[in-house]
Amino acid sequence: MLITELKNKDTILSLVSGKVFIINCHGCKDIHFPEQEAEALQKELAAGGNVTGIFTTDYICNPENLKLRLGYHAEAIAQADMILVFSCGVGVQTVAAAYEDKKVCAACDTYALPGYQGVTPLEHDCKQCGECFLNLTGGICPLTACSKSLVNGQCGGAKDGKCEVDPDMECGWERIMRRLAQVGRLDALKCPVQVRNYATDDEVKSK
Amino acid sequence: MRITELFDNGEFVVTAEVGPPKGISADHVVEEAKTYLSGITAVNVTDNQSSVMRMGSLPACVALKNAGLTPILQLTCRDRNRIALQSELLGAAMLGIDNILCLTGDHTKMGDHPGAKPVFDLDSVSLLHTACQLEKGVDLAGNPLVGEAPKFAKGAVVSPCSDSVDAQLAKMERKVMAGAEYFQTQAVFDSEKFIQFMEKAKQFGKPVQLGVIIPKSAGMAKFMNKNVAGVHVPQWMIDELAADKEKAKAGITGVELAAKVIKECRPYCQGLHIMALGWEAKVPELLKQAGI
Numbered sequence: 001m002l003i004t005e006l007k008n009k010d011t012i013l014s015l016v017s018g019k020v021f022i023i024n025c026h027g028c029k030d031i032h033f034p035e036q037e038a039e040a041l042q043k044e045l046a047a048g049g050n051v052t053g054i055f056t057t058d059y060i061c062n063p064e065n066l067k068l069r070l071g072y073h074a075e076a077i078a079q080a081d082m083i084l085v086f087s088c089g090v091g092v093q094t095v096a097a098a099y100e101d102k103k104v105c106a107a108c109d110t111y112a113l114p115g116y117q118g119v120t121p122l123e124h125d126c127k128q129c130g131e132c133f134l135n136l137t138g139g140i141c142p143l144t145a146c147s148k149s150l151v152n153g154q155c156g157g158a159k160d161g162k163c164e165v166d167p168d169m170e171c172g173w174e175r176i177m178r179r180l181a182q183v184g185r186l187d188a189l190k191c192p193v194q195v196r197n198y199a200t201d202d203e204v205k206s207k
Numbered sequence: 208m209r210i211t212e213l214f215d216n217g218e219f220v221v222t223a224e225v226g227p228p229k230g231i232s233a234d235h236v237v238e239e240a241k242t243y244l245s246g247i248t249a250v251n252v253t254d255n256q257s258s259v260m261r262m263g264s265l266p267a268c269v270a271l272k273n274a275g276l277t278p279i280l281q282l283t284c285r286d287r288n289r290i291a292l293q294s295e296l297l298g299a300a301m302l303g304i305d306n307i308l309c310l311t312g313d314h315t316k317m318g319d320h321p322g323a324k325p326v327f328d329l330d331s332v333s334l335l336h337t338a339c340q341l342e343k344g345v346d347l348a349g350n351p352l353v354g355e356a357p358k359f360a361k362g363a364v365v366s367p368c369s370d371s372v373d374a375q376l377a378k379m380e381r382k383v384m385a386g387a388e389y390f391q392t393q394a395v396f397d398s399e400k401f402i403q404f405m406e407k408a409k410q411f412g413k414p415v416q417l418g419v420i421i422p423k424s425a426g427m428a429k430f431m432n433k434n435v436a437g438v439h440v441p442q443w444m445i446d447e448l449a450a451d452k453e454k455a456k457a458g459i460t461g462v463e464l465a466a467k468v469i470k471e472c473r474p475y476c477q478g479l480h481i482m483a484l485g486w487e488a489k490v491p492e493l494l495k496q497a498g499i
């Protein structure tokens with residue numbers, strides 16, 4: 001089970017540039033999604049005239065399903081400079097992988113709740129850390145793609161693009177660097193020093 | 208003495224690395240350092256290098272300091288969370304250890320306790336940032352320190368011959384932004400690659416110490432090429448090491464090769480960092496041949 005919460009409004013607004021296509025995922029039954037807050041914010045964004053489409057669906061974590069459904073919105077997506085995704089971390093990563101040359105941003109943070117984890121396809125993984133880093137890393141999660149879960153860039157341990165821990169695993173940060181270069185967002189690497197917040201309690205975390 | 212003061216004076220700073228023992232006596236490390244490394248500026252003391260459990264870096268630093276050497280405390284993020292790391296830094300400052308090198312650290316799976324929990328609460332960048340916070344008189348959570356704030360010479364590492372130089376440069380920039388004041392590099396065997404790297408790295412305006420390993424044999428060189436990230440020994444060096452096995456075994460070839468790299472790179476860097484890997488006794492000869 002998991003909870004998604006909207007990132008604070010200023011953060012979301014700072015992500016938005018140019019024309020935007022919006023995806024909402026109301027997928028899992030075991031998920032809390034901030035439906036009303038998301039709708040209010042999206043209305044506000046749409047009033048600015050820069051939203052090319054809003055699409056609400058389910059299980060965007062399934063790449064086949066996602067591609068099939070987004071096929072109907074191909075034009076609106078092509079018009080957009082970026083895709084803003086309101087879903088858990090897996091959903092954002094699936095969209096980012098499907099649109100490798102587009103800026104894909106996460107509007108939500110994902111928190112874990114103990115209990116049944118559902119049937120999410122495991123091509124992408126979300127640690128439900130409650131402070132989604134996907135907007136700094138081109139939609140590839142540094143916590144799950146890097147063996148050390150580093151959030152400030154690669155370590156010196158990659159050899160021929162492979163991780164020091166597992167030679168079958170590609171260095172997550174090399175993937176992130178490639179993706180950032182591809183979407184022209186290498187400036188994301190100049191963000192302030194990132195320090196993770198391991199507090200799992202909402203109240204402590206938001207302090 | 209903080210080594211940043213020497214860089215500021217335009218000195219060519221030479222450091223070498225020693226590893227604390229897997230045991231309770233630092234006598235051997237201190238004796239070797241006194242015998243072979245007393246002519247250099249400072250001695251790096253590794254922090255459970257390669258994730259192999261040993262005596263801590265800080266007590267070994269103190270032993271070296273008591274013997275009249277200038278130690279550099281290597282600090283990795285593998286084994287301690289942010290509370291323990293800050294506590295260690297305060298302790299180091301109290302003991303007069305004011306040169307530090309901040310590293311992320313190898314993964315626990317690489318070492319002799321592969322089942323250990325890898326911590327990585329912080330990383331090299333956020334550790335540098337944390338040290339800066341302490342220098343401002345507050346901890347990472349913003350709580351004030353009592354009394355005088357510590358002051359460190361804050362170092363970091365970079366890998367100039369990595370196959371992803373752009374990623375290394377991006378990380379180097381983040382380290383500078385986080386407070387790194389000097390850099391030591393992974394071992395360099397290819398002068399040209401290093402010089403090309405320095406062309407790009409000089410924009411950050413921080414002193415860089417060329418990392419050097421004395422190659423011991425063709426086998427060692429091939430092993431490093433296959434297994435050590437950011438290290439590439441060119442084929443001609445491997446051939447030279449293989450050509451005369453006795454000469455290589457005696458360290459003569461390795462010292463010649465390392466000295467050649469140092470001489471070629473010296474105009475482009477601000478210091479030298481030697482990883483002797485057990486060949487501490489060859490360091491004086493290496494420095495002599497390199498003209499330092």
